[in-house]
Amino acid sequence: AQKITQTQPGMFVQEKEAVTLDCTYDTSDPSYGLFWYKQPSSGEMIFLIYQGSYDQQNATEGRYSLNFQKARKSANLVISASQLGDSAMYFCAMSAGSSNTGKLIFGQGTTLQVKP
Amino acid sequence: SAVISQKPSRDICQRGTSLTIQCQVDSQVTMMFWYRQQPGQSLTLIATANQGSEATYESGFVIDKFPISRPNLTFSTLTVSNMSPEDSSIYLCSVHGTLQNTEAFFGQGTRLTVV
Numbered sequence: 001a002q003k004i005t006q007t008q009p010g011m012f013v014q015e016k017e018a019v020t021l022d023c024t025y026d027t028s029d030p031s032y033g034l035f036w037y038k039q040p041s042s043g044e045m046i047f048l049i050y051q052g053s054y055d056q057q058n059a060t061e062g063r064y065s066l067n068f069q070k071a072r073k074s075a076n077l078v079i080s081a082s083q084l085g086d087s088a089m090y091f092c093a094m095s096a097g098s099s100n101t102g103k104l105i106f107g108q109g110t111t112l113q114v115k116p
Numbered sequence: 117s118a119v120i121s122q123k124p125s126r127d128i129c130q131r132g133t134s135l136t137i138q139c140q141v142d143s144q145v146t147m148m149f150w151y152r153q154q155p156g157q158s159l160t161l162i163a164t165a166n167q168g169s170e171a172t173y174e175s176g177f178v179i180d181k182f183p184i185s186r187p188n189l190t191f192s193t194l195t196v197s198n199m200s201p202e203d204s205s206i207y208l209c210s211v212h213g214t215l216q217n218t219e220a221f222f223g224q225g226t227r228l229t230v231v
Contacts, residue, residue, distance in 0.1 A: 042224075043206050043224070043227055045225070050218045050219065093159075093220075095220070103149060104159075104210070104220055105161075106159045106160075
């Protein structure tokens with residue numbers, strides 16, 4: 001069975017510092033994708049970054065980078081130079097299987113609070 | 117990226133009634149996905165909406181409670197039927213982007229409160 005685990009219910013970070021949000025996954029499929037989303041209090045889901053299981057390099061998108069450690073089945077999100085607007089819930093998600101076309105399994109989420 | 121318009125953005129409904137949520141995409145997509153997010157919880161997939169065939173429901177979700185329509189490649193509706201307070205949740209539709217599985221976008225969500 002496929003599973004995503006986020007073990008940090010809440011995190012605090014000082015403005016302008018970097019923060020790492022943890023995510024581990026479990027799947028027996030060799031082909032899978034890992035996603036991170038930001039959900040502000042408004043409820044919308046904002047796509048941040050994607051990492052494919054066959055990608056050789058860690059994904060980066062602006063201030064977001066994904067620390068992909070395939071052997072350890074972890075896909076941690078690193079946010080550099082935190083901003084007050086980064087305060088939100090963050091979800092790690094996975095799509096798996098060669099027949100998959102976008103169906104995602106989500107972790108429990110991590111609430112990030114950025115302190116001024 | 118795909119732009120998804122979802123409405124209503126929020127509603128307060130009486131128990132026993134039904135609400136239909138609409139999701140419009142700015143491009144043609146093969147599959148659309150409907151998720152539920154109960155208060156303080158993560159997202160759970162309700163069903164996959166396929167154009168031209170019946171929706172595929174996940175375990176724990178049934179068509180009588182959550183009927184789905186998919187009349188064309190850019191539009192889908194989810195109905196929450198015979199509502200109870202336990203149906204109070206955020207409902208979100210999702211599509212994958214043009215790069216197949218490397219992108220998955222969501223509508224703005226519908227925040228439903230059943231009283």
